Amino acid sequence: MGLIKSTAAPARDGLNTRTKCRDCEGLQLQLDDERPEVRRLAARDLGERGDCPAAAPALLQRLAHEPRMDVREALLHALVQLKAPEAAAGLVDCLRQGDTALRNQAIEALRQWPDEALPLMRQLLADDDAHLRIHAVRVLEGLGLPEVAGLLARALVSETHVNVCASLLESLSQIGDAQAVEAIEAARRRFDDQPYIDFAARAALQRCTSVTTP
Structure with a gap:
């Protein structure tokens, strides 16, 4: 069987x-x-x-x-x-x-995780490591919060590292906010010897000046 x-x-x-x-x-x-x-x-x-x-x-x-x-x-x-x-x-x-x-x-x-990420990214924007500041910018860009554009613009005013400035300009170009125009123009003058900064600033200005401030 x-x-x-x-x-x-x-x-x-x-x-x-x-x-x-x-x-x-x-x-x-x-x-x-x-x-x-x-x-x-x-x-x-x-x-x-x-x-x-x-x-x-x-x-x-x-x-x-x-x-x-x-x-x-x-x-x-x-x-x-x-x-x-x-x-x-x-x-x-x-x-x-x-x-x-x-x-x-x-x-x-x-x-x-916008509400939890925002304060943590605020801290990272002041970190000594430029790479971490760039990562913070990338996170902030994707949070979709109204206060992000102002936060990035303020960071751009005091930022001295060219790569971080480039990242800030790229993000501001994606977000678009008329209140960031002054900070963008200042960064463009501060790095007038950097062709990419000039290019990124022009793109950000075009995007931000096309936005009407409510």
Whole structure:
């Protein structure tokens, strides 16, 4: 008599273990699972539960050394959903990392969190590291808040690093605000020996002067 084959579907990559440990603590442990899919789903669930704010440190710790882009996206999305202050601070720390992809992902995540990101980016605009100031400008540009244009214009008045000035001008060109015209013209005069600054300033002026101040 031949063996009867089981008709039960095999467990997909062992993911059936998730049904046993889906509380906050169990999901945090799964963030270090060797299977990327388990890590991704654990991060997703921690964000969607809405009752695991204490998971932020575990998500940030995983994010620091997570090699998979899809898992990183789930981790970042969960951090934004948690709305925990330490989550926002942790995303800012990602801007200091040498991993370009992680920095770009952190910028996009912070842009989804305007109220928390704005004060943090104000601080970064005064950071000694010019690269961090540029990252702050990129985040601010995407926040969609009315006060951003004025904040960038004020930063442009005192900024001395040519690359940061270029980033500020590019962002002001994207946002467009008539109140930034004076700061743009001053930057253009201050860097009159830099062809790109002249080009970026002209583009920003064209955009800002076409906007009618309410």
